């Protein structure tokens with residue numbers, strides 16, 4: 001903790017946020033926009049994000065717009081024309097989502113953006129609204145207090161009416177609520193964002209998000225930063241992880257995993273960063289994220305496998321739901337000092353865990369479908385090719401407006417055929 005931070009720590013705040021990732025900063029911005037005093041405690045020496053890409057769906061851009069951040073995000077990101085799914089072995093197209101039509105349907109764009117650009121936008125917004133941003137503070141414990149909660153760190157202890165733990169996959173707060181552990185998928189991700197000219201000879205599409213799905217592996221490509229950069233993600237199941245070896249996910253496994261893939265994929269592999277990789281863990285869903293005045297948010301509450309590209313999006317939705325419930329109380333005439341935090345947290349806990357349970361379990365199943373082999377791959381390809389391009393039944397429940405209450409939560413996957421049958425039987 002810096003001396004500057006120490007002096008700030010003596011001033012009172014309404015909310016303490018632990019973790020300055022996308023989730024923590026989103027919560028800080030949203031709650032400060034409601035008129036609350038918020039302090040963010042971040043373990044790292046600086047606020048930042050890894051330099052790779054992020055897909056953000058309309059259920060996220062809708063919220064960024066409400067916060068006044070969408071224009072900035074649009075100026076930094078890319079609005080692709082389509083999401084195209086292809087077979088990683090033969091390169092043939094399986095299905096696509098037309099993103100102009102998607103924007104027309106949901107009212108907000110599907111975008112891709114450099115992670116540090118989205119994080120930077122939230123950081124600038126946090127500074128602009130006066131969030132107290134403190135680095136070099138690793139929170140090691142939590143306590144309930146009379147009328148609030150406290151965090152413990154190397155410099156001592158800080159209290160607030162509410163503590164939001166947005167401290168990621170290995171959250172220190174989560175054990176207050178659950179004794180679960182991160183679940184290894186045995187899959188590992190390699191990333192690489194490079195200047196666009198490095199892929200000029202690789203037969204890539206710079207207008208689309210392209211996902212190549214194949215046996216025990218997939219490969220994602222899209223342009224970033226107004227088309228100046230090209231982002232690639234290579235994900236595969238590690239044989240060493242399956243064998244229980246400690247040293248898993250190494251670059252030799254990357255090359256082996258993608259042998260026999262189509263040319264567009266194999267040409268991309270040399271551009272992946274080889275000095276770091278991300279072992280992919282999620283957690284089993286839990287249906288309670290609140291204990292007393294401590295609430296989990298973002299990956300601390302619901303780390304997903306990333307196959308639906310909704311991890312950061314869910315964190316931003318969490319922040320919005322929390323702040324909207326605060327806003328409802330303020331609009332009903334309460335002052336900030338009179339906020340019924342138990343009511344806010346229970347409204348948040350009533351709606352978000354079930355939505356995120358659906359996302360986490362669907363992401364696991366969707367990933368399994370991407371990675372099938374043999375007959376299952378033939379069947380999968382046939383099913384995806386049959387999907388009509390204007391069938392949104394698999395994404396309506398995700399991309400529509402975020403529910404503030406359980407009754408607003410959309411039904412999951414009502415297949416188009418069932419919708420039509422229901423419509424004709426009325």
Ligand SMILES: Cc1cc2nc3c(=O)[nH]c(=O)nc-3n(C[C@H](O)[C@H](O)[C@H](O)COP(=O)(O)OP(=O)(O)OC[C@H]3O[C@@H](n4cnc5c(N)ncnc54)[C@H](O)[C@@H]3O)c2cc1C
Pocket residue numbers: 018019020021022023024041042043044053054055056137138139140166167168169171172189233278297298299300303304306309310311312313314315
């Ligand atoms: C390969 C890959 C691709 C992905 N693609 C997408 C995508 O396209 N779209 C999408 O929406 N999501 C995607 N995700 C998921 C997304 O990255 C995460 O869900 C999201 O970043 C989680 O944000 P967070 O703020 O909750 O947690 P984190 O980003 O983990 O942030 C936690 C913060 O808390 C800090 N911290 C931790 N412990 C402490 C402590 N004790 N005290 C103080 N500070 C602490 C950390 O330093 C960090 O800054 C992807 C993930 C992966 C691995």
